[in-house]
Amino acid sequence: xxxxxxxxxxxxxxxxxxxxxxxxxxxxxxxxxxxxxxxxxxxxxxxxxxxxxxxxxxxxxxxxxxxxxxxxxxxxxxxxxxxxxxxxxxxxxxxxxxxxxxxxxxxxxxxxxxxxxxxxxxxxxxxxxxxxxxxxxxxxxxxxxxxxxxxxxxxxxxxxxxxxxxxxxxxxxxxxxxxxxxxxxxxxxxxxxxxxxxxxxxxxxxxxxxxxxxxxxxxxxxxxxxxxxxxxxxxxxxxxxxxxxxxxxxxxxxxxxxxxxxxxxxxxxxxxxxxxxxxxxxxxxxxxxxx
Amino acid sequence: xxxxxxxxxxxxxxxxxxxxxxxxxxxxxxxxxxxxxxxxxxxxxxxxxxxxxxxxxxxxxxxxxxxxxxxxxxxxxxxxxxxxxxxxxxxxxxxxxxxxxxxxxxxxxxxxxxxxxxxxxxxxxxxxxx
Numbered sequence: 001x002x003x004x005x006x007x008x009x010x011x012x013x014x015x016x017x018x019x020x021x022x023x024x025x026x027x028x029x030x031x032x033x034x035x036x037x038x039x040x041x042x043x044x045x046x047x048x049x050x051x052x053x054x055x056x057x058x059x060x061x062x063x064x065x066x067x068x069x070x071x072x073x074x075x076x077x078x079x080x081x082x083x084x085x086x087x088x089x090x091x092x093x094x095x096x097x098x099x100x101x102x103x104x105x106x107x108x109x110x111x112x113x114x115x116x117x118x119x120x121x122x123x124x125x126x127x128x129x130x131x132x133x134x135x136x137x138x139x140x141x142x143x144x145x146x147x148x149x150x151x152x153x154x155x156x157x158x159x160x161x162x163x164x165x166x167x168x169x170x171x172x173x174x175x176x177x178x179x180x181x182x183x184x185x186x187x188x189x190x191x192x193x194x195x196x197x198x199x200x201x202x203x204x205x206x207x208x209x210x211x212x213x214x215x216x217x218x219x220x221x222x223x224x225x226x227x228x229x230x231x232x233x234x235x236x237x238x239x240x241x242x243x244x245x246x247x248x249x250x251x252x253x254x255x256x257x258x259x260x261x262x263x264x265x266x267x268x269x270x271x272x273x274x275x276x277x278x279x280x281x282x283x284x285x286x287x288x289x290x291x
Numbered sequence: 292x293x294x295x296x297x298x299x300x301x302x303x304x305x306x307x308x309x310x311x312x313x314x315x316x317x318x319x320x321x322x323x324x325x326x327x328x329x330x331x332x333x334x335x336x337x338x339x340x341x342x343x344x345x346x347x348x349x350x351x352x353x354x355x356x357x358x359x360x361x362x363x364x365x366x367x368x369x370x371x372x373x374x375x376x377x378x379x380x381x382x383x384x385x386x387x388x389x390x391x392x393x394x395x396x397x398x399x400x401x402x403x404x405x406x407x408x409x410x411x412x413x414x415x416x417x418x419x420x421x
Contacts, residue, residue: 041305048301048371052335052362151303151373210364213322213336222337223360226373233303 004276007269011262018258024090025251032183032244038148039180039237046234049227053196055210056220067217069162069224072195073171078115080170080194081105082161084177084235085125086243087144092250094178094186094243095124101188102176106133117170121157121236149240154233161232162225165194177235178242184249186242193231196224296329296366298345300354303373308354310347316368317344318361319416333364338372340413342420353378355420357413378420390417 002010057070083102085095102125109116119139120126126140139160143153161173173194178186212219298316300308317326319341338359345352359372397410 038304042303044306045301045303045371048362048369049360052360052371056335154303155373209333210362211332211334213320213325213334219335219337219360226360230303 002268002272004269004272007265007272011265011269014258014261014265018255018262021251021254021258025248025255028091028244028248028251032241032248034148035237035241035244036180039241042234042237046230049223049230053220053223053227056212056216056223057196067221067224069165069194069228070196070220073168075171076114078117078170078172079109080117080119080161080164080173082119082121082157082173082175082232083125083129084175084239085120085122085128086239087123087142088243089124090250091243091247092253094246095122095128097186097188098176098178099125099128101190102129103132105174105176105190106136119157119160149233149236151229151233154236155229157232158225158229161194162228175232175235177239178246180238180241180245183245186246189235189238191231191235193228196227294329295347296368298368300370300372300375302375307372307375310345312349313345313347313368315344315346317346318370319343319356320361327363327368329366331363335360335362337361338370339409340416342378342416343370343375355381355416358409381420386417386420390414393417 057066081102083098085098089095106116106118116133116136118129118133118137119141120129120137121141121143123140123142123144126137126142130137141157141160143149146153164170165173172192174190174192176188176190179189181187294314295312296314298308298310298313299306315326315328317324318336319325319339320336321339322336324341325336338356338361340357341355343354343356345354355376355378356370356372357374359370359375362369362371393410393413397407397414
C-alpha cells in the first residue's frame with residue numbers, strides 16, 4: 001500500500017488537474033455560446049446564397065457550357081478532400097471523428113482506384129493524417145492566430161481551392177467538418193462543393209421567373225467562387241461551435257472523473273491513516289501488558 | 292403602407308440591416324445604377340463598388356459596398372455582401388487605407404481588364420466620399 005505521504009501528493013495533484021479541467025469547461029461554455037450565436041447569424045447568408053444559385057442553375061440556358069465549378073470537369077478521377085479540424089486538442093472525439101470519417105472515405109476512393117489529394121485546415125488534422133497519408137497532403141492551412149472563424153480566412157481557403165481547380169489539379173472537391181447538433185452530439189459531415197450538388201428537393205421550387213442582369217452565365221461565374229467561400233465559412237462556423245461543445249462535454253467528464261478519483265483516494269488515505277494509528281495503539285498496549 | 296417594401300442586407304457573419312419601410316433603393320449594379328421601387332420585377336444581379344442609397348420615411352441612408360449580389364422577389368430586396376459600411380460611421384483614415392490598397396493593387400501587372408475596371412470604380416467611389 002502506498003504511504004500516507006504518497007497518497008496525499010496524489011490527491012493534491014488530482015485536485016489541481018480538476019481545477020484546470022473545470023476552468024477549461026467554463027471557458028469552453030462561454031466560447032460555445034458565442035460560436036453558436038455566430039453560427040446562427042451566419043445562416044441567412046448561406047441560405048440566401050444557396051437559394052439564388054439554385055434559381056440560377058435552373059434558369060441557365062446552355063447547360064453544356066455552364067461554368068465548370070457548377071457542372072464539373074466531366075471526370076471524377078482526382079479527388080480533393082479538405083479536412084477541417086481544430087488547432088487545439090483536449091476536445092474529446094471532435095478531431096478523431098472527422099478524421100475517421102475522412103479516412104473511411106479515403107479508403108473507399110483508393111479501392112475504386114481514384115487519385116487522392118488532401119488539404120488540411122487546422123493543425124490537429126494534419127498531425128493525425130500525415131502518418132498515413134503524408135504523401136497525399138498537398139497543403140496545410142492553419143488559422144492559429146485568428147480568434148474566431150471569420151470570412152476572410154474562409155476566402156483564403158477557397159482561393160487556394162479555386163486556383164487548383166483552374167489548373168486542373170482535381171475534378172471533385174469534398175469538405176469534411178463537424179456539424180453542430182447540440183453540445184453532446186456533433187455529426188461529422190462530408191460535403192461536395194465542386195461540382196456543386198444542387199439538391200432541388202430541399203427547397204421549394206420557385207415559381208416566378210427572374211430577370212438577370214447581366215445574363216445567367218455571367219452571374220454564375222461570379223457567384224460560384226463566392227458560394228464556395230460561403231460554404232467553407234459555414235463549415236468553419238459549424239466546426240468552431242462543435243469544437244467548443246465537444247470540449248465542454250469532454251472537460252465536464254474529466255472534472256467528474258477527477259472528483260470520483262479524489263473521493264476514492266481520500267477514503268484510501270483515511271483508511272491507511274486509521275490503520276497506522278491502530279497499529280501504534282496495539283504496539284503501546286502490548287508493550288504495557290508485557291511489563 | 293402603399294409604396295413601401297422590405298429591405299435586408301446580410302453579411303456572412305450576421306444580418307447587417309433589415310428595414311420594413313423603404314420606398315426606394317438605388318444600387319450600383321454591375322451594368323449601371325439601378326433604382327428599385329415597389330413591385331419591381333424579380334431580378335438577380337450583382338454589384339460593383341459603389342454606394343447604396345436607401346430612401347425611407349425616416350430619411351436617406353448611404354452605404355458603401357465593394358461587391359455583392361442583390362435579389363428582388365415579392366417585394367423583398369436582399370443584398371448579400373461581404374463588405375459594407377454605413378458612410379456615416381466610416382472613418383476617414385480607413386478610407387485612406389482602402390484607397391491606398393486599391394491603388395497598390397491596380398499597379399500590379401497581372402490584373403485583367405475586369406478587375407481593373409472594378410478597382411477603378413472602387414477608387415473613384417472612395418475618392419468621392421472622402
